Amino acid sequence: MKLKNFNLTVGTQIFKAFSEEARIRILHLIYKKKEMCISDLELILEYTQTKISRHLIYLKNSGLVNSRKIDQWTFYSLKEEVEDFSNSMFSYLSKDATLQKDLETYNTLQSNRELAANKIVNKQYIAK
Amino acid sequence: MKLKNFNLTVGTQIFKAFSEEARIRILHLIYKKKEMCISDLELILEYTQTKISRHLIYLKNSGLVNSRKIDQWTFYSLKEEVEDFSNSMFSYLSKDATLQKDLETYNTLQSNRELAANKIVNKQYIAK
DNA sequence: ATACAATATGCGAATACAAGAATATGCTAC
DNA sequence: GTAGCATATTCTTGTATTCGCATATTGTAT
Numbered sequence: 444m445k446l447k448n449f450n451l452t453v454g455t456q457i458f459k460a461f462s463e464e465a466r467i468r469i470l471h472l473i474y475k476k477k478e479m480c481i482s483d484l485e486l487i488l489e490y491t492q493t494k495i496s497r498h499l500i501y502l503k504n505s506g507l508v509n510s511r512k513i514d515q516w517t518f519y520s521l522k523e524e525v526e527d528f529s530n531s532m533f534s535y536l537s538k539d540a541t542l543q544k545d546l547e548t549y550n551t552l553q554s555n556r557e558l559a560a561n562k563i564v565n566k567q568y569i570a571k
Numbered sequence: 572m573k574l575k576n577f578n579l580t581v582g583t584q585i586f587k588a589f590s591e592e593a594r595i596r597i598l599h600l601i602y603k604k605k606e607m608c609i610s611d612l613e614l615i616l617e618y619t620q621t622k623i624s625r626h627l628i629y630l631k632n633s634g635l636v637n638s639r640k641i642d643q644w645t646f647y648s649l650k651e652e653v654e655d656f657s658n659s660m661f662s663y664l665s666k667d668a669t670l671q672k673d674l675e676t677y678n679t680l681q682s683n684r685e686l687a688a689n690k691i692v693n694k695q696y697i698a699k
Numbered sequence: 700a701t702a703c704a705a706t707a708t709g710c711g712a713a714t715a716c717a718a719g720a721a722t723a724t725g726c727t728a729c
Numbered sequence: 730g731t732a733g734c735a736t737a738t739t740c741t742t743g744t745a746t747t748c749g750c751a752t753a754t755t756g757t758a759t
Contacts, residue, residue, distance in 0.1 A: 450667045455590050462587035463747090464579055482705060493749065496707060515705050515756055531659055539578045559705090591717085610735060622718065624737060643726055643735050687735085 446524045453506075457525065460505045461532060465490060466498050471542050472549065473508060473521050474529050480516040483558045487548045516559055574652045581634075585653065588633045589660060593618060594626050599670050600677065601636060601649050602657050608644040611686045615676045644687050 446453065460466055468488055473479045484495045499519050502508045508519045521529060536542055552558050574581065588594055596616055601607045612623045627647050630636045636647045649657060664670055680686050 446663075448666070449663045451592055451595060451664065451669050454664055454667070455592050455595065458586050459590035462583050462590045464583050465747090467579060467583065480705080481707095491749070492706075493708090494747085496705095497748080500707080512706095512756095517706065528663065535574075535577045535656065536579065536582055538576070539582070541579050593717090608735080609737095619719070620736075621720080621738090624735095625717080628737080640726095640736095645736065 445527050449528075456505050457507065457528065460502055460507050463498070465494060466502060467536070468542065468545055469495065469498055470502065470507065470521070470529065471533060471536070472545060473519055474526075474533055475546060476549065478518040478520045478560075480518050480559050482516070483549075483552075483560060486552055486557065487545055573655050577656075584633050585635065585656065588630055588635050591626070593622060594630060595664070596670065596673055597623065597626055598630065598635065598649070598657065599661060599664070600673060601647055602654075602661055603674060604677065606646040606648045606688075608646050608687050610644070611677075611680075611688060614680055614685065615673055 449457075460470070465488075469479070469484055472484065472487065481492060481495050481499065484490070485492055488495070499508065499510070503510055503519070507522055507525050509522055510517050510519050512518075533542075549558075553561065577585075588598070593616075597607070597612055600612065600615065609620060609623050609627065612618070613620055616623070627636065627638070631638055631647070635650055635653050637650055638645050638647050640646075661670075677686075681689065
């Protein structure tokens with residue numbers, strides 16, 4: 444589903460969201476993994492909790508992500524309307540070393556069962 | 572021609588360039604009309620000279636535009652490497668009312684021969 | 700109730716950005 | 730040389746961003 448009115452105002456807001464390294468890395472993981480919580484992003488990106496929390500709130504206020512609580516975790520997911528746009532953007536960035544490494548780090552941590560996502564017993568929670 | 576290495580660093584820089592209404596409107600006219608000078612942008616967008624000059628220098632430093640002098644005018648054009656990317660971006664924004672109006676204003680001013688582009692006698696100058 | 704985990708927020712500091720006014724530069728024409 | 734035009738730059742002001750630290754909030758487990 445595409446953004447209905449991608450005008451100047453909405454556009455600048457979305458571009459601004461993508462104009463920060465931390466936000467791109469966060470968005471990228473959300474985009475690839477469908478859902479991410481702060482503590483997992485903390486482990487993967489090695490940012491402080493404050494930093495990640497704030498950027499996620501920024502992204503939520505900008506209308507790029509949704510959030511929902513599962514137990515003590517807040518999971519953030521990409522809004523349907525921006526999936527198409529994000530797809531374009533991340534195809535441009537598909538070769539970036541940092542973003543590739545982030546995905547590898549995710550996989551390693553998941554294999555080692557160190558992610559919060561592993562602690563969710565009922566897998567239906569995670570299923571989109 | 573595509574950007575060879577559209578990585579995180581280059582990406583955030585380009586996104587930042589697009590995250591400002593004034594810069595988008597300027598870039599859009601450059602994109603559509605191939606070349607624009609400050610005084611023409613001043614007439615069309617009704618921004619101050621300082622504002623336009625600064626944003627153009629910003630865009631040049633960010634590697635999005637080229638510049639060349641013709642007589643007393645400095646003409647700015649899109650860099651080949653970002654044409655593909657700009658094409659995507661402006662297709663998202665193709666329905667925007669402000670951007671459409673800017674093009675109409677350009678046409679009106681050009682018909683009335685009020686643009687600097689009209690004052691260039693030798694049309695070969697403008698031809699890309 | 701105490702302790703802990705995940706997340707959010709108030710505060711303060713450093714930095715970056717955007718913009719106008721005035722001025723400077725450089726080029727053209729007379 | 731003087732005047733005028735197009736553009737760039739300096740100075741300054743106000744505003745926005747980003748971030749860490751410490752603290753608050755909410756929920757869970759014991």
